[in-house]
Amino acid sequence: MSTDSRIDTSKVATSNGTTAATASKPGPAGSLASWADDRLGLATAMKKNLRKVFPDHWSFMLGEIALWSFVVLLLTGVFLTLWFNPSMGHITYEGSYDQLRGVGMSESMASTLHISFDVRGGLLMRQMHHWAAAIFIASMMVHLLRVAFTGAYRKPRELNWVIGCLLLLLGTLEGFTGYSLPDDLLSGTGVRAADGFLKATPVAGSYMSFLLFGGEFPGESIIPRLYIIHVLLIPGILLALIAAHMLLLVYHKHTQWPGPGRTEQNVVGFPMLPVYAAKAGGFFFMVFGVIAIMGGLMSINPVWKFGPYDPTKVTAGSQPDWYMGWPDGLLRIIPTGWETVIFGYTISWNVMLPILIVPPLMLVILMLLPFIEGWITGDKRDHHLLQRPRNAPTRTAVMVSLMTFYGLAWAAGGNDIIAIKLDLSINQITYFMRVAIFLGPLLAFWITRRWCISLQRHDNEKLLHGYETGIITRSPEGAYAERHLPISETSAYTLTARDRDEVYSVGSDTDAAGVAAPNSRSERLRARLSSWMYSHNVQKPTRAELEEAHHHAEHEAELQAGLDHPVDGHQFDDHRLRDTDEVPLRDH
Ligand code: HEM
Ligand code: HEM
Missing domain, CATH: 1.20.810.10 (Cytochrome Bc1 Complex; Chain C)
Incomplete structure (x- = not known):
């Protein structure tokens, strides 16, 4: 604190063009800091940056x-x-x-x-x-x-x-x-x-x-x-x-x-x-x-x-x-x-x-x-x-595909070691790698994308119907059902904190006078790529769907009244979710 205020005071003195003594007499370190600041003017920048906030997550340590x-x-x-x-x-x-x-x-x-x-x-x-x-x-x-x-x-x-x-x-x-x-x-x-x-x-x-x-x-x-x-x-x-x-x-x-x-x-x-x-x-x-x-x-x-x-x-x-x-x-x-x-x-x-x-x-x-x-x-x-990898399935799949290519090429660099350790012929490894280097990335792309989309679907399931408790109940009619309970507030927030994907679409190819729009071919390509990129993605549920699921859950709970754990009906309260119908601003 004291260093801060001293640096501040000396800054004022300098900007006023005076050399008036500071209110309290600085110690040797303080004097040195003032001396340096008078010549370098770093105090303001430092003060701002020392207060700078860094978010915390283990992956930021990489x-x-x-x-x-x-x-x-x-x-x-x-x-x-x-x-x-x-x-x-x-x-x-x-x-x-x-x-x-x-x-x-x-x-x-x-x-x-x-x-x-x-x-x-x-x-x-x-x-x-x-x-x-x-x-x-x-x-x-x-x-x-x-x-x-x-x-x-x-x-x-x-x-x-x-x-x-x-x-x-x-x-x-x-x-x-x-x-x-x-x-x-x-x-x-x-x-x-x-x-x-x-x-x-x-x-x-x-x-x-x-x-x-x-x-x-x-x-x-x-x-x-x-x-x-x-x-x-x-x-x-x-x-x-x-x-x-x-x-x-x-x-x-x-x-x-x-x-x-x-x-x-x-x-x-x-x-x-x-x-x-x-x-x-x-x-x-x-x-x-x-x-x-x-x-x-x-x-x-x-x-x-x-x-x-x-x-x-x-x-x-x-x-x-x-x-x-x-x-x-x-x-x-x-x-x-x-x-x-x-x-x-x-x-x-x-x-x-x-x-x-x-x-x-x-x-x-x-x-x-x-x-x-x-x-x-x-x-x-x-x-x-940040986005969870599953919420950008095509990007995630492209990265995994590139990693697969890299990994296979890297493994091929150790073909002699693999041959010795696994007692294989080096030619077999070479032929295998020649095919795998082309097929592997394609396969990796396809599997990853489908995997991400399944995970998106799973997230929606959790949002709409809660998580599976593993508790099986039997109704008076004899039917078995698994109890679902609402997910926590933080998880519900995390799952809804994403934008809807907006497929890029091209306007008219020609204007009112019949003149072809510039770049219409590249725009068409862009629209095609955009719809390919987002196709099959599962969008987060709309507010109406969430409310519908919520009423359904409450109804179920009433039916099951008498069971030891009442179903929490507040899962989809407004303040707990990011506005799911929010349409992101887009500037093409
Ligand atoms: C000498 C090598 C590198 C050093 C010392 C370095 C250091 C850092 C540090 C300390 C951060 C903040 C903490 C974190 O997010 O992990 C960061 C963020 C970042 N790095 Fe690197 N990095 C290096 C190489 C790379 C490479 C190879 C890439 C990508 C090609 C990259 C792209 C980025 C980006 C985009 C950010 C901002 C991330 C964010 O705000 O979420 N860096 N880097
Ligand atoms: C990104 C930075 C650096 C990388 C990735 C790197 C990498 C390496 C590697 C792999 C070796 C071989 C070591 C061995 O003999 O087993 C080496 C040797 C050496 N490096 Fe670096 N180095 C880096 C920076 C520097 C810097 C900044 C200096 C000096 C200012 C330096 C000086 C040397 C010297 C003198 C050797 C030869 C000594 C020896 O091989 O025993 N290196 N370096």
Whole structure:
């Protein structure tokens, strides 16, 4: 309190252009704060933001895991730079790891071994860095799914979604450049694959490879270059984008789940200070702690077992880091020999499709999702209340379909491991995957959509007839019936807190003078997509239906009078439900 009022007073003094002394004499911290505020004017902004309210839900911590694991990456990464030597200069290893003594290797590999065996806490830092990288990218992906499945990417958060997609891309590249640095057999195999992918680019491929490697592969420049990309270029861009991501988050305010008292206009939650800051701070230490335990107890990337890179060797069962697995999987199942020769240039479809075409296409599709959805629905309203996945069956199904494609491609990346563990032929796995990668996503789409629609139907059942109690009663006529009791007020609110779907329809194709309306073809497409998107969705019951069900329930209760639990007739009272007949404002 006292700091607040002091900051306030000094602000007034500055804006009046006077240097009048403040009412009470500030302590050293207060003076410093006033001094800084006179020059930076941060007090007003800080005051507003410290009172900022954040809604609470477990799924909102996924973005935080990404944030805190990134901080761990920065901290451990800086430690590693103190000892890591990004040089391809050739030396003979003479360090303390017995089995590799006398073996020729690059200085970067030798320094990685040095960090692992001779630097105090070095192996812990390396392993923490590597585990943090795996967790960073995993948490980003699950966070992305949370955002997509709840419709949080709708207006006005589309740009933050796009920034998120860029973060995912850069995070993946950062991971790849990172595990290429030690120059062990596994990382060298990855770099050689990257060289092959570059060279598969039509026309410019060999020039690009020559530029990146500073001549023929592997050359002497690649590790120092990847090092600068890894410790300076990408972290710099990541930091800037994460800052933009957070600023937009504060500007838009966080979304919230619908519930009593929560509207599109307010945010219900805890203030930044003291509650949210304490929770977030505590959560940082938990993420740090988990990564430290993993780094301390679980071995990851034991480069001394792989040995130094040698272009003539590839270990059996080499696997990239998990997030690189899916393009590798596509590469493993694509039929070989798909090539076209045009004007003497070879176009290698078998490399281009799985690496240069499909993954970038997936990224573009991902980035465009909110824009495509917004265009089809014609919905231009701001959305701050989240949707349950079942209430957007087509969106949910599209996401599950994309996940299935990703999952199958990822599993194909481990075809050798699956073959060994399950004692299968690698060819059988390859043939299976070639079919599954097309059929799986379609099937997943269909099942998910039907599943969501069934859940919607189930919700309506609960609203109209209450929940099944499991109590079976027998009427005087001998008929058996299950007792239904009304659901709780909060559940009733949650189930009705959604808008009706409005199918987009095209007006007349021609105007009064018979002139074709502009874009009528695209408008027709939009209307068709919109009706496909919403078809079969179950809309929430109307007020009339609810009242009808309510009277029916009361009637039943009267009939069953004398039973020990009277049926609560107030389930559908007005104040307990969101107005079910509310028609959302729509601006096409
Ligand atoms: C470096 C990686 C990332 C960090 C550190 C990060 C961090 C965060 C945090 C802390 C939040 C608020 C808490 C929460 O909703 O979980 C958030 C929200 C958000 N993030 Fe991320 N995120 C990252 C990547 C992504 C990705 C990959 C996407 C999607 C492609 C994304 C899209 C969003 C959106 C749209 C919101 C607003 C959600 C809402 O208000 O409900 N972010 N992010
Ligand atoms: C999103 C951020 C980052 C990711 C995903 C990431 C990922 C990785 C990975 C997977 C490795 C291989 C580790 C191993 O040897 O097992 C690595 C190595 C390394 N990283 Fe990072 N890193 C990130 C940020 C940073 C930053 C900010 C720095 C330094 C400022 C840094 C410095 C290093 C160094 C020096 C190595 C080589 C040391 C070694 O391999 O033992 N990293 N990184």
